[in-house]
Amino acid sequence: MPTVEFLDAGQQVVCGQYANLRKTAMLHDVEVYKGVWQKLNCHGNGLCAKCVVEVVAGAKSLSPKTIREHIRLRGAPANYRLSCQCAVLGDVSCIMAPALDAVPAANPVKA
Numbered sequence: 001m002p003t004v005e006f007l008d009a010g011q012q013v014v015c016g017q018y019a020n021l022r023k024t025a026m027l028h029d030v031e032v033y034k035g036v037w038q039k040l041n042c043h044g045n046g047l048c049a050k051c052v053v054e055v056v057a058g059a060k061s062l063s064p065k066t067i068r069e070h071i072r073l074r075g076a077p078a079n080y081r082l083s084c085q086c087a088v089l090g091d092v093s094c095i096m097a098p099a100l101d102a103v104p105a106a107n108p109v110k111a
Ligand code: FES
Pocket: 041, 042, 043, 044, 045, 046, 047, 048, 049, 050, 051, 082, 083, 084, 085
């Protein structure tokens, strides 16, 4: 069973293989969103880019980046992910959005 360490929350939790990172955080009362985005987020659909997580260790223990992540996190550091788009495959250490100085703005999709 993979272990996820939420460094900013000081929590280390065990989750199931392929567990969603955002849901794992929420299940253990780890804050996922900053401020008003706790209410105004897209509820895990990869659209708002407010569930950003900085992966400190174990990046290869997460599922590959989705197309939505490539679009929404354009210009962000390579170790930033959208927690709602990540399946946990192994041990990971991360920092959630409320503890990050800058959360990338959602990049609108251009037609
Ligand atoms: S919850 Fe909106 S992008 Fe993850």
